[in-house]
Amino acid sequence: MKVSLVMKALVLAGGRGIRLRPLSHTMPKQVIPVGNRPLLFYGLEAIRQAGVAEAVVVVDARDGSVRRAVGDGGRFGLRVSYVAQDAPLGTAHAVLAARDHLGDADFVLFPGDRMVFGGIGDLVEAYRADRPHALRLTGARSPGGEPADTGVCVLSPVVHQAVRSIGPDWSNRREIGSALRWLREHGHVVRDHVSAGQWEDGGVLEGLLAANRAVLSARRAEVRGMVDTDSELVGQVVVEEGGSVERSRVVGPALIGPDAVVRDSVVGPYTSVGADCVVDGASVGDSILMEGAELRDLRGVRGSVIGRNASVGPAVPGGRGHRLVVGDHAVVTVEVPGHGG
Numbered sequence: 001m002k003v004s005l006v007m008k009a010l011v012l013a014g015g016r017g018i019r020l021r022p023l024s025h026t027m028p029k030q031v032i033p034v035g036n037r038p039l040l041f042y043g044l045e046a047i048r049q050a051g052v053a054e055a056v057v058v059v060d061a062r063d064g065s066v067r068r069a070v071g072d073g074g075r076f077g078l079r080v081s082y083v084a085q086d087a088p089l090g091t092a093h094a095v096l097a098a099r100d101h102l103g104d105a106d107f108v109l110f111p112g113d114r115m116v117f118g119g120i121g122d123l124v125e126a127y128r129a130d131r132p133h134a135l136r137l138t139g140a141r142s143p144g145g146e147p148a149d150t151g152v153c154v155l156s157p158v159v160h161q162a163v164r165s166i167g168p169d170w171s172n173r174r175e176i177g178s179a180l181r182w183l184r185e186h187g188h189v190v191r192d193h194v195s196a197g198q199w200e201d202g203g204v205l206e207g208l209l210a211a212n213r214a215v216l217s218a219r220r221a222e223v224r225g226m227v228d229t230d231s232e233l234v235g236q237v238v239v240e241e242g243g244s245v246e247r248s249r250v251v252g253p254a255l256i257g258p259d260a261v262v263r264d265s266v267v268g269p270y271t272s273v274g275a276d277c278v279v280d281g282a283s284v285g286d287s288i289l290m291e292g293a294e295l296r297d298l299r300g301v302r303g304s305v306i307g308r309n310a311s312v313g314p315a316v317p318g319g320r321g322h323r324l325v326v327g328d329h330a331v332v333t334v335e336v337p338g339h340g341g
Contacts, residue, residue, distance in 0.1 A: 035215035090173030118197030
């Protein structure tokens with residue numbers, strides 16, 4: 001069978017990010033930072049490294065954050081165009097919306113909140129070698145885990161007939177899984193490609209933190225900022241230009257971003273501190289601090305994501321109990337002395 005000479009990518013970046021509320025109330029989940037870079041960037045790099053040069057990115061019509069972050073795709077070596085959706089109505093609906101942009105090319109369907117370590121080059125090569133009508137990427141979410149559908153697949157143009165034929169489900173959504181079932185039922189070849197590499201669903205908190213851990217673990221120690229003589233760096237610690245560490249201990253893997261200040265604190269392991277953050281008199285591990293966040297005079301922060309320009313600290317001196325200002329869909333976990341063990 002003749003192999004298509006053109007392959008594109010369809011990148012899904014228009015979802016509402018319900019599983020990551022309240023963070024996703026103010027920013028698309030695809031631009032939440034992992035290792036101080038938007039989650040979506042890793043997927044775009046994986047697409048280009050697989051030899052695909054053109055990407056169609058589906059975005060939320062109400063939010064321009066993805067467009068501003070990605071631009072024309074030049075930084076990734078990609079040509080990027082955009083399709084705006086008024087509402088996220090499923091992965092197969094995104095294929096419908098992008099029909100004119102995709103033309104008759106084979107294409108990689110890539111959810112923008114996925115991290116596939118090791119890339120998708122082997123998936124694309126396997127598709128080009130045999131060219132089934134659809135090839136799904138399955139893999140372990142963590143070493144030793146059970147294989148699962150990553151949401152990434154390579155599709156032939158026949159999928160356009162499938163997504164037109166399936167219709168919406170009870171929730172008014174069209175999903176690519178239903179389209180793949182339609183293909184099978186109508187005699188088309190749908191196969192799985194098992195990847196031995198790790199992958200994470202960055203659309204949930206645990207997946208986001210696991211992706212951050214993996215990204216930080218892959219970086220080598222590097223100090224381009226200021227670390228005073230009263231501080232200690234242990235293991236793979238990156239201090240970016242303008243960042244400063246004063247009278248503190250940073251345990252790698254860890255990343256201190258540009259113009260961030262760590263003072264009288266313990267940071268790490270597996271912690272990324274974004275640009276312009278302040279960590280003062282605190283201890284934090286296995287966490288993500290986004291740009292401009294402040295963490296002051298608070299110990300034992302673990303497994304946390306602190307949003308842009310958020311401020312976290314202790315109660316007012318002399319006060320009793322905890323004072324909280326909590327928005328919709330927030331999750332707050334407070335250790336209460338004498339309870340739970």
